[in-house]
Amino acid sequence: MNKQFRSRTARGIAVASALALTLTACGRGDEGGGGGSRGGSASPGITDDSVTLGITTPLSGATAGPGTCTVAGVKAYFGAKNAEGGVEFGDGKTRTVEIEALDDAYDPQQAKANYDQLKDDVFAMTAGLGTPTNRAWREAAIADEVPQVLVMTGDPLFSDPEESPWQLGFVPIYQNEGEAMGELLASSTGEHKVAILSQNDDFGEGYVEGFKSAIEGSDNIEIVNELTYEATDTSVDAQITELASSGADVFFNAMSVTPLMISALQKAQQVNWTPSWFLPSNTSSPGAILEPGGAAAYPGIYSVAFSKTPAAPAFADNEDVQTYLAALKEHGDYPDPPAFPHCQWSWMVGATLEQAFAEMTEPTRENFMEALRSIEGFEAPLMLPDTSVSTGEDGQPAVSTVVVQKYNGKGYDTVETFE
């Protein structure tokens, strides 16, 4: 018994000391790796011949579709550039661009974990999709002085340089889209009565805010009724019926839920209300929403865009589109035709980053942020005419200009006037 006692003691101590040794051996090699770099010495993730970019984005779960696109586009862009030898930087060196992408499954906690994992190995974080998943590590990125740039969220917080010195959003904020629609309507010569339905959250509020600011002071536009719904509602029939009775000839519907949008389009027809519609860019897909909704019954369906749609016949022979589709297949691990606009946006992110790289004179994160904020009126590949990347404007994302388009029964055409 005593023997057993002692031998077990020995084993316990042996295990414990082995553990302790392993722990000490790990040691804290590099002191405080997360801190920002000072002055001229190179930041993490960049050497004389390569630079590494990090992405955390949903690659599994409900948002995996658009999430996969956000990686594929930028990967394809730099894959093609690397194949040509690399990207030329402002300091005269040519570097290849590596992408390290991790899956966060749209979970803020996982996004933060991914950021922690990447921050010491990558030069900058970019292109990740999602408002909560980007917000989760925004403050950490500011504290660590890691660029979190050209991310795919319509949240205005990322485009406020006071609040977010190390951030920059890429896609237009909700207000931009609403404003573009309002401007088009205000420029019309006729009298219009507008009914508004919006989602009761920052998405809906942003759209309505932008829309109202654009029509402010226009005597020919009158808002006759304004209702909201919750993102979790399963039906908006009651709201549609009430709005129909207002006799409005224009319907501004800031709705982000696909099935609700379809049923709204159907319900309005049932109650014989046929106004012109304004729809957000993410719920205006011709095939997935307008056709099942029977949109042909309405005099006009308007939405906004800033990128060319590769599937549209008008762009099928476009050189940009051809290069893009080929690269996506070859370098982006994305063999199918892109199902989400995020693929195109991500490709533009690649082009915008290349612009910033070309302006960089020092291989530091500070210098990169300066270079990135100095891009003015850059027409990235795949951009529609009259839209551009401008990073210098306070409170605006990299792309703040959108053009209004009208549904033509198959796809969209850019329009200048509301008729």
Add this chain to the structure above:
Amino acid sequence: MASASSVSSAPASSAPSAPPFRQRPWVRWALPLLLLVVLVVAPLVLSEGVNETLARIGVFAVAVLGLNVVMGYTGQVSLGQIFFLGVGAYVTAYGVQNDWNIVGVFALACLIPAVAGLLVALAAARLGGLAIAMVTIALPIVGVPLAKRLSEFTGGSQGLSARFAETPEWTGLYDDQWQLYVVLVIGGLVFVLTRALVRGKYGRAFAIVRGNENVASSMGISPYRYKVLAFTIASLIGGVSGFLYMLVIQYTSPETMSFGHSIELLAAMVIGGAGSIVGSLLGGAYYVLIPELTNQVDPNLTSLLQGAILLVVLFLLPGGLASLPRALTRGRRRTRVGRGPAATPSTPSSTTGSATAEPAPTERQGHA
């Protein structure tokens, strides 16, 4: 080490009068002490990334521990644990944003989820078996839209950020070290208290309620009261993990309490080992490390790989990772002594007393 183990195995099976190794008086003090020393030293010597990962493991180990109290020990299926984590996180974030005293915030982050849990349990515990699971499923499903709608308090779908764990100057520690220490202290306290709870009078009552409610009633133990108690404690522990979540992640949004995470927590508990303190730790480690591991393998296949790992673990170790050492020793004894399963007399599955801390795998089947 090798020689030590070879000596030990022979007499081990023939000492019925000796108390098991882990219950010897000196071991009961020395092991925790050693553990304590390791825990104090580890944050100082480990790298920043490891510390951050450890802190996250701590957060989810506490959440899994709470789930274990109600599910592993009391046998009531709860799919709502993530809701209480979310409530705790939101209370913390709101308190910090309004500059409340941090100790008060912590108290509220425990209290509010506990009260919410109590109210739910008062109704839900009247049901049995899968019905209680159905009620608890509602919590995260209601929680997400609730968090979006109460935007005055929750920041709506944009969520709330709060950095409140600024490292005090006098410590001279890095942020990651300070955070890990706070997680270790609070989480460690919760673990010690829970261990005391499930090993004592209440733990025995929980085990009887889990085993057979009629037997419990006949012994003067009200299954209803103990179910409510277990549920409330689980909610409270969930609130604590929510506080730690805000400490480490520093951000919460409605996504935090999405239903999928509740299922992941449950999977983590089963994988770690239901009804086991160590299993809760392992469950937390599983919850945090597996996504990182699968991300390293192929970020496009994370869900698939996680599913495969889940199945493999459940096939090989139905009792969870906590049963691994026992499975190993049993296998070794079987080969050496040739005496088979009789070599593990300390964990009979029907014992309702002190065996609660290390149940045999068969103990979990009643409430699947």
